[in-house]
Amino acid sequence: MPDSAPPAFHLLAKPTGAICNLDCAYCFFLDKEQLYPGSKFRMSDEVLERYIRQLIESHRTDQVTIAWQGGEPTLMGLDFYRRAMALAEQYRRPGMTFLHTMQTNGTLLDDEWCEFFKEHNFLIGISIDGPAELHDIYRVDKGGKPTFDKVMRGIRLLQKHGVEFNILTTVNRVNGDYPLEVYRFIRDEIGADWMQFIPVVERINENGLTLYQEGTTVSDRSVLPEQFGRFLTTIFDEWVRHDVGRIYVQTFEATARNWLGLESSGMCVFNETCGQGLAIEHNGDLYACDHFVEPNYHLGNIQDEHMIELVASPQQLKFGADKRDALPQYCLECDVRFACHGECPKNRFLTTPDGEPGLNYLCAGFKQFFHHVELPMKLIAGLIRRGRPATEVMGILAAEEAKLNAALAQAGRNDLCPCGSGLKVKQCHGRKQAANGSKPGRLPVHQAQP
Numbered sequence: 194m195p196d197s198a199p200p201a202f203h204l205l206a207k208p209t210g211a212i213c214n215l216d217c218a219y220c221f222f223l224d225k226e227q228l229y230p231g232s233k234f235r236m237s238d239e240v241l242e243r244y245i246r247q248l249i250e251s252h253r254t255d256q257v258t259i260a261w262q263g264g265e266p267t268l269m270g271l272d273f274y275r276r277a278m279a280l281a282e283q284y285r286r287p288g289m290t291f292l293h294t295m296q297t298n299g300t301l302l303d304d305e306w307c308e309f310f311k312e313h314n315f316l317i318g319i320s321i322d323g324p325a326e327l328h329d330i331y332r333v334d335k336g337g338k339p340t341f342d343k344v345m346r347g348i349r350l351l352q353k354h355g356v357e358f359n360i361l362t363t364v365n366r367v368n369g370d371y372p373l374e375v376y377r378f379i380r381d382e383i384g385a386d387w388m389q390f391i392p393v394v395e396r397i398n399e400n401g402l403t404l405y406q407e408g409t410t411v412s413d414r415s416v417l418p419e420q421f422g423r424f425l426t427t428i429f430d431e432w433v434r435h436d437v438g439r440i441y442v443q444t445f446e447a448t449a450r451n452w453l454g455l456e457s458s459g460m461c462v463f464n465e466t467c468g469q470g471l472a473i474e475h476n477g478d479l480y481a482c483d484h485f486v487e488p489n490y491h492l493g494n495i496q497d498e499h500m501i502e503l504v505a506s507p508q509q510l511k512f513g514a515d516k517r518d519a520l521p522q523y524c525l526e527c528d529v530r531f532a533c534h535g536e537c538p539k540n541r542f543l544t545t546p547d548g549e550p551g552l553n554y555l556c557a558g559f560k561q562f563f564h565h566v567e568l569p570m571k572l573i574a575g576l577i578r579r580g581r582p583a584t585e586v587m588g589i590l591a592a593e594e595a596k597l598n599a600a601l602a603q604a605g606r607n608d609l610c611p612c613g614s615g616l617k618v619k620q621c622h623g624r625k626q627a628a629n630g631s632k633p634g635r636l637p638v639h640q641a642q643p
Contacts (some may be wrong), residue, residue, distance in 0.1 A: 198505040200253040202469040205483050206244060208236035208273065209264040210475045215298050215340060218331040219365060219393045219414045225486055236268065236475040238276065240496065244473060245280040247500035255288050261295040264470075267302070267311070270427070271309055278313055292316065296361065298332075299347030300340055307354035318359040319348055324382070327368040331414065348383060359387035359441075363423055363510075369416045372427040378439055389443035390425070392416045394540050394554055406487070407520065409542050411554070426565040433569045434591070438584040451532045452570040453577060460535040463470030468513020471504065479503045482511045484539040502616035521549040529563035597622070 211225040212234040214524045226234070236244075249257055257279060262273075281291055295310075296318040312318060321344050322328040328338035360379050364367075368375055379385050395412040416424070425444060432442055447458040453591045461467045471492075472483040479500065483488040490512065492503040503509065520535050523545035527533070535541060543552040553559070569590065573583045600611035601622055610621035617623075 194251075194253075194501055195505040197510060198501050199253070199469055201257075202251075202471065202504055203258060203260065204248060204500075205260050205262045205470070205472045206236075206416075207262055207264055207472060208241070208266055208475055210234035210337045211264050213263055213265040213298070214268060214334065215265065216333055216335050216337070218333070219363065219395055219412070220395065223356070223626060228486070229474075232476070234475050235262070240475070240477045241273070241277060242280055243495050244500075245352070245429070245479065246284050247495055249281070249284045249286070249289070249293070250499075251501035251504065256290050256292060258292045258294060262476070263296070265298055266295055267306065269295055270492060271305060274309065291608060294318065296320070297347075299351075300334075300343040302347035302350050304350065304354070307350045307356050309368050310351070310356045311354045317351060317356055318361050318419075319344065319351070319358055320361050321345075321348075321379075321383070322362055322364070322365070324378045327371060327375065330367050331365060333603065343481065352384070358385070359389070360385045361389050361391060362394050362627060363391050364416050364421060365414050366416055366420070367414075369420045369424050372424040373431060376428045380436070386439065387441040387443075390428075392421050392540075392555060396542065406485075406539060407543070408526075418555050418558040420558070421555055422561030422565075424557070425562040429566055429569075431565075434587055437573075437587055438582065445566075448532055448566060449570060449573050449577075451576045454531075463532065463534055465517050465534045466513045467516045468509055471505075471509075480540075481509055484537065485512075518550055521545050521547075521551040523549060523552060527560075530559060532563045533559050546631070595603065607638060 208372060208415045210229060210232065213220070226232075245259070250260065250326075256602045257591050259277070261317045278293075294317070295315060297564075299319045309315075320332070321341075322332055325341040327337065328344070332340050332344075334340055336520045346640075348358070357607060360383065362375060362379065367399055371547050376388075393415050394408050397412050398407050416616060426579075428442065428522070429445060432445060445459060447460040449456045451463060456466055461470045466482065472480045472486055473495070474480070474486070474512050477495045478487045479492045481497060487542055492506060492509055495503070516535065516538055519538070520530075524530055524533075524535050533553075536555060536559060540554045541551045543554055543556070544550050545552045549565070569586060572586045572589055576583055576585050597612060601618065604618050606617070606619040606623055608618050610616050610618045610623075612620050612622055
């Protein structure tokens with residue numbers, strides 16, 4: 194094993210390649226079919242055996258994550274995964290355990306699938322973009338029909354069988370305007386306690402395709418930077434006042450870890466370097482990252498070279514280090530660099546105010562978010578360092594808000610705001626109270642769009 198090999202890494206296996214039973218408008222992976230013209234997009238038993246065996250051989254830890262994604266991985270059928278379980282057991286070292294995960298759209302799940310997941314302790318990720326009015330705008334089937342009801346049926350089956358699951362929501366130009374509707378739907382109507390929000394940033398090339406990430410033009414479906422910032426901050430304000438310790442929001446947890454100065458945020462996009470979250474295609478091709486399944490980031494094939502040699506290759510090590518080393522000066526001098534680290538390299542296609550390349554498309558949104566959460570994050574970090582539960586932040590903030598509201602009740606509109614901003618009440622919390630008192634807008638009624 195190479196000296197540069199990490200003790201563990203995360204590898205997303207795509208046994209069906211880009212093939213999916215849905216036709217989600219913003220899916221960046223559907224165009225990847227062009228990488229393998231004429232392929233049937235099904236992982237063979239030979240590749241499956243090499244994948245499982247080499248994955249286990251490549252780990253120096255007692256737990257190995259075996260992760261399946263797509264496309265839509267359930268299209269492989271249950272027997273394929275039964276063989277995968279048997280192979281994992283065949284090559285398992287004494288004392289080794291497995292974390293089995295699958296990201297699915299949930300539309301093909303039935304009792305048999307869920308019984309299998311429960312038997313093998315799978316963690317299932319379900320993709321849903323909010324209530325039906327928002328989800329069905331872009332997440333449609335091959336005939337352009339809505340998929341919400343089928344996804345919800347899959348979720349209820351998982352719950353029926355006691356299968357652990359979490360929610361992945363892509364934030365686009367439409368649902369990005371409805372943060373609380375999305376969050377409360379996932380929390381209250383689905384009943385999920387773990388969720389992640391992934392921004393849709395869809396670069397469009399001159400030929401209109403998204404196979405290669407080039408240029409600075411994004412699609413009309415892509416979330417706007419400030420819009421994404423507002424989406425996160427609005428949900429954060431709800432979470433930090435009511436749901437700390439009860440609801441896990443991946444971005445908030447990663448932010449707290451960076452405020453604590455921990456070695457890893459738990460999210461590759463917010464770590465200083467990356468390169469340990471790779472992707473393997475149906476034919477054994479290994480790529481640097483799930484978001485870089487492109488010819489320039491092809492590391493090799495596990496049928497020709499052992500997986501760990503590719504994971505520890507100079508090409509992959511450079512890919513991971515470039516996340517840190519390619520940051521423009523604008524980012525290096527940023528006051529929230531420690532929390533952001535430039536986010537994902539796939540989104541760094543703008544230029545800084547000084548004209549230096551490498552600025553993240555979402556920079557303005559992330560700056561807005563990180564500045565907004567600074568005080569609560571400092572409180573959470575302080576509590577944890579003192580051995581106190583992070584949940585206590587909710588009581589602290591409630592007391593501070595009660596004190597502020599009492600002061601506001603005594604202040605005139607032209608008085609300085611008691612929050613300490615230096616602005617008049619009418620320019621600060623007076624304006625915010627007026628805005629918060631307005632009635633919430635209705636959800637949109639949209640037709641599915643191409």
